[in-house]
Amino acid sequence: MSHDHTHDHTDYQPDIEDFPFTDRMVMTQAIAELIVEKGICTADELRQQIELMDSKEPALGARLVAKTWVDPEFKSRVLEDCAKAAAEIGIDIGDIPIKAIENTEDVHNVVVCTLCSCYPRMLIGLPPDWYKSRAYRSRAVKEPRKVLEEFGTHIPDNVEVRVHDSTADLRYLVLPARPDGTADWDERKLAQLITRDSMVGVTPAKSPDDT
């Protein structure tokens, strides 16, 4: 096939210099170049989107969850419409709907995307590698209690384990239960107990003894 298009590939500066490109990295790069070349968006818009994604972190979700612990009406609004409630405290979760699901005395929720790796990125940042692994994606749905045990989380048999498979247009954020012994804590202090993993549902929130 002739190489007759005109732009120059030689000035490309790889993100990682120490390793050879894998096939997937080449494919990703090729798609990025095509998107720019076809004028779907500019290179700078692509960069901005990556920058925006990288700016999201679990602290955002933790701030939201901490407020649900101290403000039951806010919690109702989060459960009803997470995007709208997040906007109240200055968090923009973007266009993809996120549904908050609440852990209770009777139900422990855990999230997986068995088909790919859907994740509430706008509230807790990029997913950890284990969330994207085939092992987690296949086992979390089939033997959730065993997987939870491997995270150090034991759910008693009288509590329902409910797995949420985000196969479609929604993303899920678990609202972990507020730990005992935190009655006089303010939101800022409470937020320190709310980890990324607790918002995926593989662990509870940290206990006050852990801080």
Added chain:
Amino acid sequence: MTALRYSPGDKVQVREAYPPGHVRTPHFVRGCTGEVQEIAGVFPNPEELAYGRDGLPSVPLYRVVFKQSEVWDGYEGPAADTVVIDLYEHWLEPRT
């Protein structure tokens, strides 16, 4: 406005179909019977969007809850354990 075929509480069975291409219904749940928990909204059909088409008309998306013991032979956890899967209307059939 898209008319909704199912309401919360309705029993539904996932179609036991294996079409080629981009589908959003996990294999493990096909043929299983569950209950509509809630209506998640109406979305352009991702199985069409995947091919660069417009995904219209949009399709209702349901959160369907299944007993784990219905989905997996020999599920080891308690009988009350469940899995909730987001499924588009065209993958569901009524079950009485």
